[in-house]
Amino acid sequence: MNEVRAGDRRVLIVGCGFGGLRAARELAKTDGIHVTLIDRNPYQLFSPLLYQVATGGLSEDDIAYSIRGAIPGVDFRRGDVVRIDTERKSLRLEDGAVLPFDELILATGSTGTTFGVPGVEENALQMKTMNQAREIRSRLLNAYEEIENGHRPKEHLRVVVVGGGPTGVEVTGAVAELQRSMKREFPDLAEFASVTLVEAGPRLLPMFSEKSSAHAKSELEQLGARVMVDAAVDRMYPADVHLKSGEVLNAGTIVWAAGVAAHEQWATLGLADRANRLRVNASLELTEGVWIIGDAAALEGPDGRALPMIAPVAMQMGIHVGKQIKAKVAGKPLVDFVYKDKGQMATIGRRRAVVEANGLRLHGTTAWLAWLGLHVFYLAGGRNRVSVVANWMWNYLVWGVGARPVVID
Numbered sequence: 001m002n003e004v005r006a007g008d009r010r011v012l013i014v015g016c017g018f019g020g021l022r023a024a025r026e027l028a029k030t031d032g033i034h035v036t037l038i039d040r041n042p043y044q045l046f047s048p049l050l051y052q053v054a055t056g057g058l059s060e061d062d063i064a065y066s067i068r069g070a071i072p073g074v075d076f077r078r079g080d081v082v083r084i085d086t087e088r089k090s091l092r093l094e095d096g097a098v099l100p101f102d103e104l105i106l107a108t109g110s111t112g113t114t115f116g117v118p119g120v121e122e123n124a125l126q127m128k129t130m131n132q133a134r135e136i137r138s139r140l141l142n143a144y145e146e147i148e149n150g151h152r153p154k155e156h157l158r159v160v161v162v163g164g165g166p167t168g169v170e171v172t173g174a175v176a177e178l179q180r181s182m183k184r185e186f187p188d189l190a191e192f193a194s195v196t197l198v199e200a201g202p203r204l205l206p207m208f209s210e211k212s213s214a215h216a217k218s219e220l221e222q223l224g225a226r227v228m229v230d231a232a233v234d235r236m237y238p239a240d241v242h243l244k245s246g247e248v249l250n251a252g253t254i255v256w257a258a259g260v261a262a263h264e265q266w267a268t269l270g271l272a273d274r275a276n277r278l279r280v281n282a283s284l285e286l287t288e289g290v291w292i293i294g295d296a297a298a299l300e301g302p303d304g305r306a307l308p309m310i311a312p313v314a315m316q317m318g319i320h321v322g323k324q325i326k327a328k329v330a331g332k333p334l335v336d337f338v339y340k341d342k343g344q345m346a347t348i349g350r351r352r353a354v355v356e357a358n359g360l361r362l363h364g365t366t367a368w369l370a371w372l373g374l375h376v377f378y379l380a381g382g383r384n385r386v387s388v389v390a391n392w393m394w395n396y397l398v399w400g401v402g403a404r405p406v407v408i409d
């Protein structure tokens, strides 16, 4: 633990994700500032690669970065923050500890939302945490063993993914590839495996151009997935997805990748939007000394729409707030946050991806290599980078053999 010296400004950062870690790095080792990071998990989760854990391509440790001791000069406290008092400037952890602060950075990210569709909560698997990814992996892989042993019907090899955003597209592509690779181990079951992607809107990846959306759809279909657009889910049961059109899709595994919202518990700290994100001023403050960043913050971009809930926004906000707090301590004025949009990308499968950046539109192998490179670049921790690259080389070179973990409980 680093000593808090008299006169130090105590900065608490709640949430060690993309935004929180960037803020901590910016503030580390600044004279007159004592920083404590707080998170319920002792690691930063690299969510963009969570779908690879869920489909057996990577192991859990590859996408988890240990936070304790990761940033010299910054303390870490593991705990669940259950209450924040912005007037008294203190917060309470689940174990009852009360921590005072001069500056608070709330970077708690987001969670899945079901939009109130009946049956989703009970029957669909979501993919926001490591536990959820583990559960999906276990369900997908165990289905083969159980069906082979005659304990479940063959129809349970069918998978339905709901939500045609980047996560839904990535999961669908990865499941289609997993099903292909499982042919080797379970040749008699291959014909029963299928994956269907269901999207309520008229196209996949609505934030991309129509051309990229169409490309993503056709690539998924080439991988063997069924893609349904304009198909809204009405309700769900353990092995059925009922669409508003009346069609019923049977599935042994249902993945819900359709909605995301900030944690509801903080919505009452200020004015929140429909996704529970707290509205902040242009320098990302909610009230004096309380800063909100990343998925938890609602700030309009130049087009009048709220900035998207993506990692680059969170990282840029983290760096910005770190700089603002340093400026404040130095008696300098605050400046507005300006988001620099560097483009967007989504992967579909091996050598299949879409990238749109600086007016450039890339599809196929080039886009996929760009996607691989950027993800390795942003992955925290040298060990993780080496491990992910080694895993990918093995998986992509030795296609269909050993591309999945052996320990499945």
Ligand SMILES: Cc1cc2nc3c(=O)[nH]c(=O)nc-3n(C[C@H](O)[C@H](O)[C@H](O)COP(=O)(O)OP(=O)(O)OC[C@H]3O[C@@H](n4cnc5c(N)ncnc54)[C@H](O)[C@@H]3O)c2cc1C
Pocket (backbone or CB within 6 Å): 014, 015, 016, 017, 018, 019, 020, 038, 039, 040, 041, 043, 044, 045, 047, 048, 049, 050, 051, 079, 080, 081, 082, 107, 108, 109, 110, 127, 128, 166, 167, 263, 293, 294, 295, 296, 309, 310, 311, 312, 314
């Ligand atoms: C499956 C998936 C795929 C994604 N793919 C992409 C992608 O390809 N590209 C992209 O740009 N973005 C992607 N995103 C979105 C991106 O991960 C988020 O926008 C980003 O993580 C937001 O950063 P953040 O700092 O706001 O929150 P996070 O990175 O989510 O960090 C929040 C942290 O807060 C902690 N926390 C929450 N509540 C509490 C509490 N009460 N007490 C203590 N700790 C708490 C959590 O444990 C977590 O560590 C993806 C997200 C998911 C789930």
